[in-house]
Amino acid sequence: MIDSHVHLRWPSDIENLNKLREAIGAQRICVVSVIGKNDINDNPGLYAAKSAHPETTYIFTALDHSVHFSGGKICAPSMEKQIDELLAVGADGLKLIEAKPTHRKLVDIPIDSDRYAAMFERVQDAGLPVTWHVADPEEFWYPELTPSWASGRGWGYDSTWPAKESFYEEVDSVLRRYPDLKVVFAHFYFLSADLGRAGALLDEFGGVHLDLAPGIEMMYNMSKDPATAREFFIKYSDRIVFGTDIEAASSEKEAKIRASVVTRWLETDDDYRVDPEADYTLGPPEDGIIRGMKLPNESLDNIYTNNFERLAGAKPKTLNVEYALELSLRQLDAIRALGGEPEPAVEAIDMLKAGI
Ligand SMILES: [Zn+2]
Numbered sequence: 259m260i261d262s263h264v265h266l267r268w269p270s271d272i273e274n275l276n277k278l279r280e281a282i283g284a285q286r287i288c289v290v291s292v293i294g295k296n297d298i299n300d301n302p303g304l305y306a307a308k309s310a311h312p313e314t315t316y317i318f319t320a321l322d323h324s325v326h327f328s329g330g331k332i333c334a335p336s337m338e339k340q341i342d343e344l345l346a347v348g349a350d351g352l353k354l355i356e357a358k359p360t361h362r363k364l365v366d367i368p369i370d371s372d373r374y375a376a377m378f379e380r381v382q383d384a385g386l387p388v389t390w391h392v393a394d395p396e397e398f399w400y401p402e403l404t405p406s407w408a409s410g411r412g413w414g415y416d417s418t419w420p421a422k423e424s425f426y427e428e429v430d431s432v433l434r435r436y437p438d439l440k441v442v443f444a445h446f447y448f449l450s451a452d453l454g455r456a457g458a459l460l461d462e463f464g465g466v467h468l469d470l471a472p473g474i475e476m477m478y479n480m481s482k483d484p485a486t487a488r489e490f491f492i493k494y495s496d497r498i499v500f501g502t503d504i505e506a507a508s509s510e511k512e513a514k515i516r517a518s519v520v521t522r523w524l525e526t527d528d529d530y531r532v533d534p535e536a537d538y539t540l541g542p543p544e545d546g547i548i549r550g551m552k553l554p555n556e557s558l559d560n561i562y563t564n565n566f567e568r569l570a571g572a573k574p575k576t577l578n579v580e581y582a583l584e585l586s587l588r589q590l591d592a593i594r595a596l597g598g599e600p601e602p603a604v605e606a607i608d609m610l611k612a613g614i
Pocket residue numbers: 263265444471503
């Protein structure tokens with residue numbers, strides 16, 4: 259089993275993440291990087307993770323938007339040059355979160371803007387897989403429907419935010435321009451309430467895949483009609499990718515609960531609720547009942563392993579440690595110039611140096 263979607267914020271959590279991987283029964287994991295104003299992205303920590311566990315760690319790195327964050331004061335390579343760097347350092351794919359509302363606000367470039375065009379072209383030409391977070395659960399746009407664990411943290415989009423559909427329109431125009439992109443849309447592309455639309459998307463774009471990282475609303479939506487969901491999963495089992503969204507700092511208990519909420523749904527015909535000790539983003543048990551699909555083994559093999567291997571390779575790529583160190587040092591300089599948070603990059607750099 260490969261967990262295609264986990265996060266690492268602090269390099270000091272790398273060994274814990276490796277324990278979590280074993281605890282959930284995954285042979286390999288893919289760590290995906292997130293952009294942020296304070297640390298630019300998580301890439302240095304991802305290099306350190308791959309360096310520490312090369313056989314078991316894929317990494318999907320993120321873009322560096324420090325030029326934008328600094329109002330043009332910092333000079334970073336163009337986005338297409340960054341794809342060349344990603345390939346040269348031995349990353350396994352690209353993570354985009356620039357079409358999530360909060361991050362879209364941060365970067366402030368429409369995803370179908372010409373400013374991204376050369377980057378997407380390079381990604382498509384290289385056959386590089388992309389894990390792409392677009393939009394968010396639809397409930398987040400309706401204050402009365404936003405779950406309490408989310409609204410309590412100020413997550414929710416009022417009329418000052420772009421509509422959910424506007425993100426899909428931008429992404430559609432990217433897919434039409436680059437129809438061979440190999441994409442895994444995170445969290446089922448937040449289309450779990452409309453499987454007809456999800457199927458039409460998969461039919462139209464042969465490179466599109468959907469990951470199963472909760473978004474717990476995904477399970478609740480599909481549990482309303484488990485027979486239809488099961489048919490969909492069998493029909494498109496070559497386009498669905500297992501993931502959990504586990505964060506490296508989680509406890510073993512939280513990680514196991516998070517993984518099993520997905521695996522139990524796929525493997526059994528149990529009716530069950532979220533464990534009361536789950537981490538807060540899964541919400542409380544009273545939010546709903548999940549109905550398992552008990553998928554056949556061929557479908558499970560595709561979802562757990564084959565699809566991700568087809569996209570990213572049967573083995574993680576080899577990290578160029580010296581180059582990873584060089585890129586991380588450059589990023590540290592940029593973080594300091596931004597007045598951001600250098601500690602995660604410093605930790606990663608120390609670990610990379612020790613590994614050379
Ligand atoms: Zn995630």
